[in-house]
Amino acid sequence: MHVRLVDYLDSVNRYRKQKISNRNFLIVLAIIVGILAGLAAALLKSMTHTIEDFLQSDWQWKYKYYLYLFFPLTGILLTVLYVKYFIRRTKFETGLTPLLYAISKKSSRVETHNVYSQIITSAITVGFGGSVGLEAPIVTSGSAIGSSLGRFLGLSYKEITMLLACGAAAGIAGAFNSPIAGIVFAIEVLLPEFTIPAFIPLLLSAATAAVVARIFYTQQLFFLVTEGWEVNALFFYVLLAVFIGLFSIYFTKVNYLVKNFFYGINHPYKKVLTGGLLLGLMVFLFPTLYGEGYITIKNLLKGDYLNVINNSIFSGYNGYPSLVILFTLITIFAKSIATLVTLGSGGNGGTFAPSLIMGGLMGFVFAYSVNLTGLVHLNTSNFIVAGMAAALSSIMHAPLTGIFLIAEITGGYVLMVPLMITSAISYMINRSVQKHSMYTKALADKGELLSYEDKDTTVLNQMKLRYLIEKDYVQLLEDELLSTRMPDILKSQRNICAVVDARQDFKGLIYVEEIFSEMMKNPDKELLTAHHLVHTALKLININDDLKSVLGKMEEDRVWVLPVVDSENTFKGFVSKTSIFNKYRALLMRQADYMG
Structure with a gap:
């Protein structure tokens, strides 16, 4: 069923690309995100204020005011119980920090449950007296709408990120009836670099959300009467x-x-x-x-x-x-x-x-x-x-x-x-x-x-070392006869080989040119093992290291390739400057395309 759905979406996307450009299609989607985020903002405010009005005005009881000591406790408890029993597969996170992390490290993937879970939990928390605001939840909810829609349609990273930002802008616009502030928030907090083409979807999404939210929720937040300033x-x-x-x-x-x-x-x-x-x-x-x-x-x-x-x-x-x-x-x-x-x-x-x-x-x-x-x-x-x-x-x-x-x-x-x-x-x-x-x-x-x-650090932080590891290097056991592995060594076209023990623990490396030299001059070359030629690596890279520190180690020892191991010293492969720089260039091109 899933495969058939993916195939159907692919066919729809191919047809769509023939009839409408990506830029125009993104504008249509931005308007859709604005409508949905505006509805979400109106729903959140209505739910919250309904709970508040019931507890403070509608519900009459002789000793009600003594319960004000326990209303916030009740709201927080209900929120925790909802998260525990209804959000099991993924981690529930609050605030803007997870949203920023999703943009920088998760390819702008915001879990779909945030569309509704943020509304439910924040309405309960604030309605029962929790001393917080509704804006961060509605921003996350709007961002989840944009991210989920983009991923459902199989869009690229740049397009998903733009729809995520549209959802965030629409959330602010709908919550405050302030479309300009929504746009500025998305640009200032989520998209510090942008161009005019990126501005258009934000503009339409925020304006749409403000209109939709105003239709369903008409209360004005503040009224200010002033003659100006002196x-x-x-x-x-x-x-x-x-x-x-x-x-x-x-x-x-x-x-x-x-x-x-x-x-x-x-x-x-x-x-x-x-x-x-x-x-x-x-x-x-x-x-x-x-x-x-x-x-x-x-x-x-x-x-x-x-x-x-x-x-x-x-x-x-x-x-x-x-x-x-x-x-x-x-x-x-x-x-x-x-x-x-x-x-x-x-x-x-x-x-x-x-x-x-x-x-x-x-x-x-x-x-x-x-x-x-x-x-x-x-x-x-x-x-x-x-x-x-x-x-x-x-x-x-x-x-x-x-x-x-x-x-x-x-x-x-x-x-x-x-x-x-x-x-x-x-x-x-x-x-x-x-x-x-x-x-x-x-x-x-x-x-x-x-x-x-610091754009260099920013791009490097987006890259994962585990995806840059090259595994097509020959691995030799310590006591293995080199003569038996010569066909593999010649075929690999690499100038180094990794030496490991029976448990795959990394022991060092061997230079291929030294293998050839020893095989030619050693009369007992048939008995020559990897142990005789192994060298200790100048540096070891842990698979969890960040790419900036990896490049720093390479520059420090003037090497082009370093071995990668996990926390238990198990050999995983080699990482090279070439693979890092190739990925770096690819990300720069993707960001340039995105900002355009």
């Missing part, structure tokens, strides 16, 4: 950017600490219990931490500055501005911990929305505090918006995404200059300390990140 306030925008840049460094470092803490808990249900109860307690004390938290920013933009504290058990102290400021500051740091606890304990979501919330709260508390001094009056809403852009830019290392996303979702294009200033400064501060974002650092440490600053 030149006199620029100094304060710069000061806010510095504070947020420093905070983003703190957030990145805390991210690793919390991850390591939960990695140390081996039993998954202990993680769920620990994280769920801790998160429930934090949500009980700071209601702003429940779910995405956008409602708080909405109220602040409306001028309801006491909303942060009013819905908490500390609402009786809302008449003290200093306590409002203190409570908001604690909420900001609590949000950072709550987000990481949700993810570390097994919930699904991303740091996209939390970045916006933390940045918005920092912008509010900054402007609110300055205004209390009476020395100057700042437009608080403007600083909330600028704070959101700065936080997203610095934490994600995506300043353009931060600028255009906030400008689109708030309608704050009139604030473009403050958005640019705060985003750029906060990003530079974080980048000066953290070369890689929290999404890319793990991949960079393993040498698995596509880097357009």
Whole structure:
């Protein structure tokens, strides 16, 4: 059945290539991806908010509010159970890091189950109060749509990667109703190098998703009313950017600490219990931490500055501005911990929305505090918006995404200059300390990140040593008579032979010219064995070594060929500079074609 399906698809592709060019066909597929990703975004938001509304408003019970301590635990537990019982064949991964890894190391293959599993698990996590965002799951879901469609149609790597990026752009566009931000995100995070032809499918996919999502889900995320910005306030925008840049460094470092803490808990249900109860307690004390938290920013933009504290058990102290400021500051740091606890304990979501919330709260508390001094009056809403852009830019290392996303979702294009200033400064501060974002650092440490600053390393990281091993070299046993293997040696047309023992452990190598020399001058040539002529290899290559280190060893000893063994010293073959350079050129040509 599978063979017949493949043959049918091949015939369809051949017919399609005769009638429509690859570029036009890719545009059609980009529109299809946009439609599907827009539907996925609308479904995800509807499911999440349905759960939230039921738990917070529709369901009435005398003691319901005591259960708020356990709602996040319930959501995380249901997520973990779903993953355990419904996703068995493949590993379930969250966040943007696996997506970047798929592009760099897995030929842009994103498992198909991510189309629906990301929606289900993130809706459960966030709906029950998990303090994370929906954007990373919908990006992964959209990317899975594009990747699966491309692989189903038997497209090439470059075309699958483009559809993956279209799905990611469509996911952002559908989730935020922000097509420009979706395009910028795909280019800035997933496709740092692109050309105008690559831009067209992204444009159509993002625009289509925004339209489709808007049809099925019409709620506006934010409303901003502003008369613009004042030149006199620029100094304060710069000061806010510095504070947020420093905070983003703190957030990145805390991210690793919390991850390591939960990695140390081996039993998954202990993680769920620990994280769920801790998160429930934090949500009980700071209601702003429940779910995405956008409602708080909405109220602040409306001028309801006491909303942060009013819905908490500390609402009786809302008449003290200093306590409002203190409570908001604690909420900001609590949000950072709550987000990481949700993810570390097994919930699904991303740091996209939390970045916006933390940045918005920092912008509010900054402007609110300055205004209390009476020395100057700042437009608080403007600083909330600028704070959101700065936080997203610095934490994600995506300043353009931060600028255009906030400008689109708030309608704050009139604030473009403050958005640019705060985003750029906060990003530079974080980048000066953290070369890689929290999404890319793990991949960079393993040498698995596509880097357009070091193209040689990037291309080499895409290559697998195991696929470059040459196995057509003659293998000689230590005690084997060379005279019996002369026909094989002459036929191989190689200048070296590998020497192994009975267990295939590598013992060394023999130069063919030495074999000929000894056979001609040795009167006992019939008794000559491989053991008499074996040389110790200058270097051994492990089959798991990366290609950059392999080339480094070759340059160090000025050799063209080196033997490859596994971790148990079993001989696997030889690797040569020729095979590495040939593959390197092939990948460069593939990338050049892709970017065109």
